Amino acid sequence: MLKGSSIYLRTLEPNDFETLLAWENNTENWRVSETRVPFSKELILQYVTSAQDIFAVKQIRLMICLLDTDEAIGSIDLFDYEPIHQRMGLGILIVKNMRGKGYGLESLSVTSEYALNCVGVRNLYCSILGDNQASRKLFERSGFEEIGCHKDWFNDKGCWVDQYLYQKRLVK
Numbered sequence: 001m002l003k004g005s006s007i008y009l010r011t012l013e014p015n016d017f018e019t020l021l022a023w024e025n026n027t028e029n030w031r032v033s034e035t036r037v038p039f040s041k042e043l044i045l046q047y048v049t050s051a052q053d054i055f056a057v058k059q060i061r062l063m064i065c066l067l068d069t070d071e072a073i074g075s076i077d078l079f080d081y082e083p084i085h086q087r088m089g090l091g092i093l094i095v096k097n098m099r100g101k102g103y104g105l106e107s108l109s110v111t112s113e114y115a116l117n118c119v120g121v122r123n124l125y126c127s128i129l130g131d132n133q134a135s136r137k138l139f140e141r142s143g144f145e146e147i148g149c150h151k152d153w154f155n156d157k158g159c160w161v162d163q164y165l166y167q168k169r170l171v172k
Helices: 014-024 027-033 041-049 103-119 133-141
Strands: 007-011 060-066 072-082 087-094 123-129 145-156 159-169
Touching: 007 103, 014 041, 014 072, 060 103, 072 103, 087 103, 103 123, 103 133, 123 133, 133 145, 133 159
Parallel strands: 087 123
Antiparallel strands: 007 060, 060 072, 072 087, 123 159, 145 159
């Protein structure tokens, strides 16, 4: 278990099935995950019960849980792990009623320490839609630097949105 002062991160457990099914099929989350169709129960069940080994499958999902109640309030996805280049992508979801309380910032800090000290990653990266000011602020506060922008990159029902690229160098 990876601990912060108010949260901890853990790998998926079989009892996360219903929670993940609800999060993945919540259409409010589809925009940032680029999901277009609902996930089946079978697919989520397979995912939850599959091996979570970053070194074997090049990705891992960590549940963000409150230390005092064990409640799962979100997740962090680490993906596209490149061991030779020592980098990987990162995405975060905090449930709506838990946003703005510092849990995201703390989760990104704990994840950065894990990526550097346990996985051996030098660089984390992410992409954020231009109109998602809360996420852009969160990642900037966590030490990510804006390194570029794809103009008119995301089609949101006929409205084109820029996508910003961020990087955090864990080793200076």
